[in-house]
Amino acid sequence: MAQPISAPPIPSLSPHETRLVILCFDPSATARELVETLARDEQAVSLFLKAARGNAFGFGGAPATLPQAVVRTGFAFARKWAAVHALSRRMHEITGRPPGVNEYWRRALCRSVVADALEDYFAPCACGQAALLGFLLEAGGLLAPSEPSPEKRYALSARMLRAWGLPGHAIQVLEEAAKGPATPLSSPTRRFLHVADLFSDLCFGEREDIHAFLLTAQELLDADEALVEDLVIASLQTLRGVAEHILMDADARQGLNELLGKATRVFRDMLREAAPAPLPSRETLDVAVARDTLEAMAHELRNPLMAVGGFARKLVGALDATSPEHEYASIILEEGRRIEELFRGMEENP
Structure with a gap:
């Protein structure tokens, strides 16, 4: 008989951090509301302004204010950035390790970017929910790092989302993950997270069969191999852009570049068969x-x-x-x- 999941204490988020995360799941949220919420955190505002002034967001003058920065980067990106930044800082406090040397953070960011790319391509109304859920999929592992069952870690992640007051449809996706692997009949977001998680496993060397990944991704996404490869390449390019133009922390940039080195080697061998x-x-x-x-x-x-x-x-x-x-x-x-x-x-x- 399976042992019940222990109930470790769930770290709390401040009210404005909670609101930043919920904004990613609120279809009625506005850029004005994001600016008003983010403005309460001077450090986050400073980092976001630096990121918005980088080369990742095209030409034009450097934004001098937070509203200008949100307009330049786009509301969709800005609210994902704000939520991930808040969660990354909380993760640092839980683990005592900064993002650059925090394997969980690197895996979470990898899942987030791939899930976001899949949602952006396949979902009729992409709003960034897959990006946040990809980042939080393994959050339960922070509470129970010795728990070997991914399903139990996903269940703990769902508990965290419920404790933070996130909407029911977001919690439902992680509860669905806790029941087992995704199938073609699973919800679209669940399928996006499953493919993103498999790719993260490849990048970190926990899975070696790249062809099995391609076959699973094709089945879950109802897409041919060439399209899956294109989306993965685009995701790696996005991660490279994040490392070069958006991350302000040198350790975080180095950590992400190490991940990209692994991922590039994995993808380079994607079509290579036995000698x-x-x-x-x-x-x-x-x-x-x-x-x-x-x-x-x-x-x-x-x-x-x-x-x-x-x-x-x-x-x-x-x-x-x-x-x-x-x-x-x-x-x-x-x-x-x-x-x-x-x-x-x-x-x-x-």
């Missing part, structure tokens, strides 16, 4: 064996080539068309296409 068998000697090759061997080689080379081409396409689209880097990426993309044409010719004319 091919040794080639037969020249003396034993006949025409049929040669054809089969060439087809196998083409298959082994095509998958990593697709990964290279995918990254090159993203770089071409993201870089300034006048920069040398854009030219280099274009050359890589063009040469990759030439090799793909060679493979296609080998298949059509064996």
Whole structure:
């Protein structure tokens, strides 16, 4: 018989921190209300102004006031930033470890960004709820770090949300997670969180089968493999932008960059399969064996080539068309296409 979940004390949020989190779940919330709430925290205002003045939000003059900063970054981003900042500070107090060396924080941010990207792409009305729930999915682990069951940690997370007065539909998503893995019939937000959590596991080396991740993501999102890869690449780009332009804390930036290094290596190997068998000697090759061997080689080379081409396409689209880097990426993309044409010719004319 399963042991009941212990009831460790739930850390409290201040009234204005609670309101910042609830704003992400309130469809009637306004930017004015966010400004009035955030203004009570001078440190948060200072950090947000610095982030809003960075290169991540386009051209224009540097915002001098909080309302200007919210307008420049956009209300959707600003309220997610404010809530995550408040929760990150509380997390620091609970663990005694700043974000840069806090593995929970890095995992939470990774889940948050991926879940947010999925909600933004698939949900008819994306409002940032998946981002906050992705950040809070494993919050129960802070209360019971030795608890091995993710479902029990999710149940503790749901208790935290209830204690903080978050709306019932947000609590319901985590209660749904506590019942087991997501299925195609689960709520959209639950499916987004499950895919984001699986990707976080890959980044931290807890799962090694990237193809199993792709298959699960395709099933839960009802999307093909190419789209899943695009969304993951976009999420990694967002994390890179957060590290370079939004995080003001050097330790947090370093910690996130370490995560990105792991994630990039994981994704680089996404289409890489097991090494091919040794080639037969020249003396034993006949025409049929040669054809089969060439087809196998083409298959082994095509998958990593697709990964290279995918990254090159993203770089071409993201870089300034006048920069040398854009030219280099274009050359890589063009040469990759030439090799793909060679493979296609080998298949059509064996």
